[in-house]
Amino acid sequence: MKLIFMGTPDFAVKSLEKLVNSSHEVLAVVTQPDRMRDKCKVSFSPVKEFALKHGIKVLQYEKVSKEGIEDIVALSPDCIITVAFGQMLSKEFLAIAPFGVVNVHASLLPKYRGSSPIQWAVINGEKETGITIMKTAYEMDSGDIIVQKKVKILPSETSGELFDRLSVLGGETLMLALSQIEQGIAVYTKQNHSEMTYFPMLKKESGIIDFSKSSQSIQCFILGMTPWPTAYTYLNKKIIKVFKASKADGIGLAGEVLKADSKNGLVVATGDGALLLEVIQPENGKKMNSKDYLLGHKISLGEILGG
RNA sequence: CGCGGGGUAGAGCAGUGGUAGCUCGUCGGGCUCAUAACCCGGAGGUCGUGUGGUUCAAGUCCCGCCCCCGCAA
Numbered sequence: 001m002k003l004i005f006m007g008t009p010d011f012a013v014k015s016l017e018k019l020v021n022s023s024h025e026v027l028a029v030v031t032q033p034d035r036m037r038d039k040c041k042v043s044f045s046p047v048k049e050f051a052l053k054h055g056i057k058v059l060q061y062e063k064v065s066k067e068g069i070e071d072i073v074a075l076s077p078d079c080i081i082t083v084a085f086g087q088m089l090s091k092e093f094l095a096i097a098p099f100g101v102v103n104v105h106a107s108l109l110p111k112y113r114g115s116s117p118i119q120w121a122v123i124n125g126e127k128e129t130g131i132t133i134m135k136t137a138y139e140m141d142s143g144d145i146i147v148q149k150k151v152k153i154l155p156s157e158t159s160g161e162l163f164d165r166l167s168v169l170g171g172e173t174l175m176l177a178l179s180q181i182e183q184g185i186a187v188y189t190k191q192n193h194s195e196m197t198y199f200p201m202l203k204k205e206s207g208i209i210d211f212s213k214s215s216q217s218i219q220c221f222i223l224g225m226t227p228w229p230t231a232y233t234y235l236n237k238k239i240i241k242v243f244k245a246s247k248a249d250g251i252g253l254a255g256e257v258l259k260a261d262s263k264n265g266l267v268v269a270t271g272d273g274a275l276l277l278e279v280i281q282p283e284n285g286k287k288m289n290s291k292d293y294l295l296g297h298k299i300s301l302g303e304i305l306g307g
Numbered sequence: 308c309g310c311g312g313g314g315u316a317g318a319g320c321a322g323u324g325g326u327a328g329c330u331c332g333u334c335g336g337g338c339u340c341a342u343a344a345c346c347c348g349g350a351g352g353u354c355g356u357g358u359g360g361u362u363c364a365a366g367u368c369c370c371g372c373c374c375c376c377g378c379a380a
Contacts, residue, residue, distance in 0.1 A: 204378090239377075262319085262331055263343060284312040284377050288319075295331050296320030 001078040001099070001182055006030040006064070010046045011167045012083035015104055018171035019081070020054055024178065027075045028057040030064055032086055065090035072096055079181065082136065083170065086115070091138050099181055101136035104170045106163075108132060108148060110196035113141035118166060119159045120199040123224030125217065128152050129162070131170045133177040135188060142196075144188035146177045158226040202229055209233045211255035211306055214272045215247050233305045240305075243279040243287060250274035255306045260299040266290040268305055 002025050005016050019026050029051040034044055044052070051058045061068040064087055072080070072093070079099035082089075094101050107117035109132040114120070121129040130150040137143035149169060153162060180186035207229040209218060222245055225231040232241045233255070250258040252269030259267035266277045281287040282297075 241377095281376085284375095285319095286376065291331090292319050295318065296329090298330095 001025070001178065002027055002076070004028050004030065004072060004075060004077040004080045004097075005047075005083075006080065006085040006087075007047045007083040008032045008045045008086050009084050011106070011163055011170070012085070012104075013046050013050050014167040015081070015083045015171040015174050016047060016050055018175050020056070022175060026056055027077055028059050030059045030061070030068065030072075030085070033060045033062060063087060065093045069093060069096070079178070081174065083174075084115075088140075089136065089138075094136060094138065102146070102174070102177065102181070103134055103136045103141075103143065104174050105132045105134060105141055106130075106166045106170065108150060109134065109141060109145060110191040110193060112199060113196055114199040115201040116199060118162055119202055119224045121224075122153060122157070122159050122162060123221050125220040126153055129166075131166060131173045133173050134191075140198075142191060142193065144190055146180065146186050146188060147173055149173050156223065158223045160227040204229045207231050209242065209306065211268060212271045215270045215275050216272075218270055218275060219245055219247075235299065235303070235305055238283045240283070241281040241287075242277050243281065245275045245277050248274045248276040253304065255304045257299055257301055257303045257305065260294055260301060262291045262294045264291075266294065266299065 003019060004027050005012075005019060006029070007013070007016060008031050016026070016029065029047055031045045031047045031051075034048070048058050048060075059068060059071060064072070069092065073096055077097045080097050080101045081104070082101055083104040089101060105117065106129070107113075107121060108128075108130045112120055112129070118129070128150050130148060132145055133147045134141075134143040134145045151165060151169060177186065202225075207225045209221065209231050211218065211233070213221070222231040222242055226243055230241045230243075232239050234240065248259075248267045250267055250269060251273060252258050254269060254271055256269040257266070258269055258274055259265070264276075266280070267274050268277060277290050279287060280290050280293060282293060285293075
């Protein structure tokens, strides 16, 4: 089939890679404008990087549903694929291709609608999640399901690690769905909308740790926020990122520093016990073990993290 | 040319223009039934880089370059 691929981050690249190495023809790639800056250089989105490397035409619009419609229609694709694209599509746009717009979503719909399904699944301590391939409908993540695959979430798996696994599975599952569509044997199953859950897009500020919660849920929170947007707290008004924590003994006010020395590491009280913050990153510092951090920084006991 | 912090011992950090320091680790010794404990002693640095500038004197001030990081996207 003749396809147009729309996506932006690394997650989408795996699917694009599958398509490029298949019998399908990728007419063009649509990705977000190059507004991402890294240091002094302008860096392209991962999807754009990949497309350029493989000589695929790249199109970029602030709103593809408005500015891009004519270009897309002119290419007359059989089907349009979206993977973590980051723009809402108009009804008019959804009707361009004969087979419509097919989306790869990283959750078991109708659960975890929204743009950060992987992180939220980890944050909520889910045991499993998956990939859903659906035909995009106007309402966010509400389209009919074509194929769905489950995966287990491993204990102490971070969002980043799960991202990697799901991006591969996403590509494979997409291929399966496309071949079904091509052969005309695809079954479109309506979602049970009464069971739907929706979680908002994560922002930088979403990463602040609430130490009044249970140790368990804070651990899930940290895993879910890693590597982005990153769980963090404040110490002396400076941000301290937390990458890894394990349960420890102790009790105190939420966020209270119970231990802080290079032998024990940094132990902080939570709502139902305490956590040892193992791997942290101070502002302007590298990621390091909290024990190393404490060799050069003194934290007095009883200090409250956060706020 | 987006804003900002930083590169000093194996690790993490101090260091007001004037002998290079602290905590931990490490090595040796001591005390212990014993120790991640305690005591004594030692090793380990051309202070990111430049046959750069200022100075009687630069880790410290100025200039260039390299690298790391935070914020913002």
